[in-house]
Amino acid sequence: MSDKQSDLYPYSYDMTEVKPSMPNFVVIPENKEQLVKLVKFCNKYIIPIIPYITGNNVGGITVPVKGGLIVDFGKKMNRILYVNENMKYAILEPGVTFGQFKKYLDDNYPNLRYSYPFAPPSAGVVGNALLSGMNNLSEKIGSMGDSINGLEVITIDGDVARIGSCFYGKEEADPDHWYSRYPMPDLLGLFVNWQGMTGLVTKCAVQLWPKDPFEKNIVALFEDLPSVGRFMREVGSLEVLNDISAVSIEVVKMTIELPEPKRFPGEPAMIANCPISGKTQKLVDAKLEILQNKVKELQDEGMPVILEDIDDFAKLLNLRVRSFLDLPAVILSLFEYSGLTWFGSYAPSHIHDELIPKVDAIFHKHGVPPFIYMKNMKSNHYGIFRPIIRYNKYKEGEEERVHALLEEITDVCIDAGCIPYKTPEWMTEKMRKKINPGWQNLFEKVKKMMDPNGIFNPGRWNT
Amino acid sequence: MVEVKIDNSLHGKEFLEMAFDRCIKCSTCKFGFKNFEPSCPSGEKFLFESYWASGRIRIIRGLINGDLEWTDDLKDAIFACPTCGACMDSCQAPQADFLVDIIEALREMAVKHIGPGPNQENLITRTKDVFNPYGEQNSDNSDLKEKYGLPDQAEWVYFIGCTSNYRQKNLRDSTLNFLKKVGIDFTLVDEHCCTSPLIRTGQINDVKDFMNYNVEQIKKAGATKVITSCAGCYRTLIKDFEKFGVDYDFEVYHTAELVKQLLDEKKIKIKSSYDKTVTYHDPCHLGRHMGVYEIPREVYKQIPGINLVEMRRNRNHAWCCGAGGGVKIGYPEWAVDISKERLEEAKETGASIVSSTCPFCRTNLSDANDKFKMGFEVLDLIEILDQMTIEVKQEE
Numbered sequence: 001m002s003d004k005q006s007d008l009y010p011y012s013y014d015m016t017e018v019k020p021s022m023p024n025f026v027v028i029p030e031n032k033e034q035l036v037k038l039v040k041f042c043n044k045y046i047i048p049i050i051p052y053i054t055g056n057n058v059g060g061i062t063v064p065v066k067g068g069l070i071v072d073f074g075k076k077m078n079r080i081l082y083v084n085e086n087m088k089y090a091i092l093e094p095g096v097t098f099g100q101f102k103k104y105l106d107d108n109y110p111n112l113r114y115s116y117p118f119a120p121p122s123a124g125v126v127g128n129a130l131l132s133g134m135n136n137l138s139e140k141i142g143s144m145g146d147s148i149n150g151l152e153v154i155t156i157d158g159d160v161a162r163i164g165s166c167f168y169g170k171e172e173a174d175p176d177h178w179y180s181r182y183p184m185p186d187l188l189g190l191f192v193n194w195q196g197m198t199g200l201v202t203k204c205a206v207q208l209w210p211k212d213p214f215e216k217n218i219v220a221l222f223e224d225l226p227s228v229g230r231f232m233r234e235v236g237s238l239e240v241l242n243d244i245s246a247v248s249i250e251v252v253k254m255t256i257e258l259p260e261p262k263r264f265p266g267e268p269a270m271i272a273n274c275p276i277s278g279k280t281q282k283l284v285d286a287k288l289e290i291l292q293n294k295v296k297e298l299q300d301e302g303m304p305v306i307l308e309d310i311d312d313f314a315k316l317l318n319l320r321v322r323s324f325l326d327l328p329a330v331i332l333s334l335f336e337y338s339g340l341t342w343f344g345s346y347a348p349s350h351i352h353d354e355l356i357p358k359v360d361a362i363f364h365k366h367g368v369p370p371f372i373y374m375k376n377m378k379s380n381h382y383g384i385f386r387p388i389i390r391y392n393k394y395k396e397g398e399e400e401r402v403h404a405l406l407e408e409i410t411d412v413c414i415d416a417g418c419i420p421y422k423t424p425e426w427m428t429e430k431m432r433k434k435i436n437p438g439w440q441n442l443f444e445k446v447k448k449m450m451d452p453n454g455i456f457n458p459g460r461w462n463t
Numbered sequence: 464m465v466e467v468k469i470d471n472s473l474h475g476k477e478f479l480e481m482a483f484d485r486c487i488k489c490s491t492c493k494f495g496f497k498n499f500e501p502s503c504p505s506g507e508k509f510l511f512e513s514y515w516a517s518g519r520i521r522i523i524r525g526l527i528n529g530d531l532e533w534t535d536d537l538k539d540a541i542f543a544c545p546t547c548g549a550c551m552d553s554c555q556a557p558q559a560d561f562l563v564d565i566i567e568a569l570r571e572m573a574v575k576h577i578g579p580g581p582n583q584e585n586l587i588t589r590t591k592d593v594f595n596p597y598g599e600q601n602s603d604n605s606d607l608k609e610k611y612g613l614p615d616q617a618e619w620v621y622f623i624g625c626t627s628n629y630r631q632k633n634l635r636d637s638t639l640n641f642l643k644k645v646g647i648d649f650t651l652v653d654e655h656c657c658t659s660p661l662i663r664t665g666q667i668n669d670v671k672d673f674m675n676y677n678v679e680q681i682k683k684a685g686a687t688k689v690i691t692s693c694a695g696c697y698r699t700l701i702k703d704f705e706k707f708g709v710d711y712d713f714e715v716y717h718t719a720e721l722v723k724q725l726l727d728e729k730k731i732k733i734k735s736s737y738d739k740t741v742t743y744h745d746p747c748h749l750g751r752h753m754g755v756y757e758i759p760r761e762v763y764k765q766i767p768g769i770n771l772v773e774m775r776r777n778r779n780h781a782w783c784c785g786a787g788g789g790v791k792i793g794y795p796e797w798a799v800d801i802s803k804e805r806l807e808e809a810k811e812t813g814a815s816i817v818s819s820t821c822p823f824c825r826t827n828l829s830d831a832n833d834k835f836k837m838g839f840e841v842l843d844l845i846e847i848l849d850q851m852t853i854e855v856k857q858e859e
Contacts, residue, residue, distance in 0.1 A: 002511055004536045005531055005532070005534070005536065006513050006522055006525075006531060006536055006537045006540045007511040007512075007513045007540070009513070009521060009522060009525045009530065009531055010488070010511075010512035010513050010517075010518040010521040010522070011512060012530075013521075014488070015487035015488060020530075026511060028510050028511070054488075054490040055488065055490075055512075056488075056489060056490065072510075072511070072512075075510040075511075076510070097494075097499075099494055099497075099499035100494075100499050102499065103498070103499040103500075120489040120490060120491045121491060121494065121496075121497075121499060122489065122490035122491055122493055122494060123489075123490075257557070330489065330491050330496075330555035330556070332555065332556070334487075334489075335487060335489050335491075335555065335556040336485075336556065336557060337484065337485065337487070338483060338484055338485055338486055338487060339487065340487050392483075392484055393483070394467050394483040394484070394524070
């Protein structure tokens with residue numbers, strides 16, 4: 001534990017424009033037993049507890065807005081506890097990172113894979129799952145929140161609860177029994193997406209998937225913005241892709257270090273990445289044929305889209321473009337400056353058609369290169385819409401300028417029905433104005449029941 | 464957010480500015496990129512964010528913004544780092560190549576406000592007093608010149624470096640023997656500290672004087688080439704002299720580079736056999752700082768009989784020996800612990816010899832080897848070569 005100012009300071013702010021706030025302590029726990037004592041102590045003396053892995057979220061989630069104690073899981077509670085190869089899941093401590101997990105699976109279980117987001121390799125696997133993050137199997141499996149099999153959590157009174165099929169047994173669970181979250185009442189809902197407001201997760205079982213030996217990566221280039229939404233819905237519904245995500249062409253240029261890129265006439269407006277994989281090359285070829293047929297159909301209807309092999313596309317620009325495929329990786333477009341903020345949201349996928357040009361225009365109005373990243377999830381059951389803004393945190397007036405842009409985007413997107421996640425307080429406030437009173441009352445009641453003294457990550461969701 | 468104002472008198476001002484323009488703390492600097500192995504000795508030891516490169520960048524911001532006050536509490540976070548550059552290798556953002564410069568700029572600022580790191584003031588007081596950081600009576604190397612029959616003027620100057628001259632004399636003598644054996648036209652000068660330990664610990668006020676002095680000595684010897692067997696001197700002569708605006712018109716070689724060149728040009732041939740299993744430890748100042756990874760390996764591979772094996776973390780992913788950046792003098796026990804971890808990795812290879820190309824690595828690895836009874840023989844590449852029979856082809 002430390003209370004030195006120099007040790008506390010790096011935990012006081014994140015990459016976003018969220019106002020910094022100092023914690024009073026930072027602790028690095030080694031085990032659950034220490035945390036049980038800590039939670040009891042903090043509840044008795046009403047000391048806020050803020051769970052932290054690497055602080056990579058884009059929403060001020062680990063900024064201790066009311067001071068208190070940062071629990072840094074990333075340094076010691078970062079063990080991969082068990083992998084069940086047969087039922088394809090792994091039991092992890094909260095501090096396990098994507099890079100660590102990938103290496104472990106590649107070294108020990110080469111036939112299994114996890115699903116990786118466009119986050120740096122040092123981002124936490126469990127945090128990503130608990131916050132319903134993205135991944136590169138989204139077309140198949142949807143949100144990472146859906147891939148949690150079970151949790152071990154410490155609740156406010158210091159009780160340790162195991163949730164999911166691991167709930168049998170008084171002491172430790174059989175590691176081979178973390179296989180499902182059903183069919184008992186799904187108490188996972190008390191912790192997933194709660195941003196650390198209801199307890200401390202100490203173990204999490206996440207699903208793994210077979211690693212296909214044959215892969216093909218195709219990109220679709222769009223001449224206009226309105227086509228992208230429909231393309232993603234039509235192609236996403238084919239059920240032949242692992243993932244489908246699209247970015248503004250400016251984002252690709254950022255990857256090759258063009259700092260404030262422009263889109264020139266005749267250039268594609270957006271680009272969608274469409275990875276395919278299969279057990280055999282024949283299967284990959286068949287999937288590709290289905291994709292190509294659909295694209296031909298869309299082209300015949302006048303949609304200005306073309307397909308390219310990613311290798312050819314990468315040659316045009318720079319091999320760095322391949323970092324989009326080789327996850328977990330560092331996508332340079334995200335890491336160029338000292339600040340990054342976003343409106344990350346779940347969205348009904350039909351509104352993408354309207355939102356893409358609208359948000360693109362807002363970026364241009366503010367003189368900022370558009371950075372739109374979007375996905376369709378789980379065979380097009382829903383979509384993800386994420387305008388992102390990179391900026392220099394320390395340039396005079398820049399945070400205010402960026403915030404004005406983000407606020408305008410937020411208003412347009414929430415109006416259209418987007419639901420932001422990993423939300424800063426001000427964004428939740430806007431969202432709460434639209435949420436039905438019954439939900440809000442229930443939310444408040446649950447929060448009160450789970451954390452009567454309000455010590456678990458206070459401030460989140462305006463608590 | 465108000466624009467930051469940085470003290471114009473700081474030599475590292477441009478790097479402090481970079482700390483504000485760059486780094487969102489993605490934490491990629493914490494682990495080897497793509498091999499995802501622990502790579503930062505400082506972070507792995509002290510754990511808190513303030514001990515990793517991205518945390519130090521935050522400390523810079525806090526100190527310059529006025530969010531943090533200058534107190535002695537800051538010293539460990541600022542000085543407990545061997546500046547091994549593992550963070551530079553891991554980071555993929557535009558500031559990557561400058562992370563050590565950023566940390567050194569933070570140290571420069573710290574020395575002004577709260578003084579040097581623990582015991583590190585000895586480096587400057589001794590160097591000012593006797594021209595070397597070990598506090599040994601300065602040798603003008605005239606005894607060695609006499610012993611080896613070296614001229615006053617020559618094509619090459621062998622810049623011995625303080626560690627070889629005052630602590631690792633066998634390494635120095637092996638270099639001298641080798642240069643004589645292969646017929647290099649070289650001499651020695653009355654050299655002073657290259658300033659590496661001063662720069663690495665942020666004590667930079669006098670470094671230009673030392674640099675200019677050394678350049679003057681080399682010029683006086685009429686040399687057009689300088690060779691050193693010290694990775695720290697090599698890095699300093701090439702990178703830091705330029706950084707401090709000290710110009711010279713000679714070429715700088717590391718011993719491994721000269722040996723490789725002689726072998727490639729078939730001017731020498733190693734005739735005897737070295738039937739041992741050797742693992743090579745990449746010195747940070749030669750590897751990550753200067754990008755020299757393969758040249759030493761190619762030399763080892765040309766030694767008949769040698770079985771060169773790699774440690775799990777090698778080349779750009781190599782775990783630091785723990786001596787650099789002022790850690791050996793400031794945190795001596797921890798420095799040896801870092802080397803212990805390296806030797807444990809060497810154990811996995813089955814090697815009996817741990818070899819490097821840096822006298823400072825040799826010192827610290829040897830200290831750990833002795834302290835923890837690891838049972839290795841720790842030798843520099845040049846010490847191995849000195850044991851070999853070398854055939855020198857006469858120029859036609």
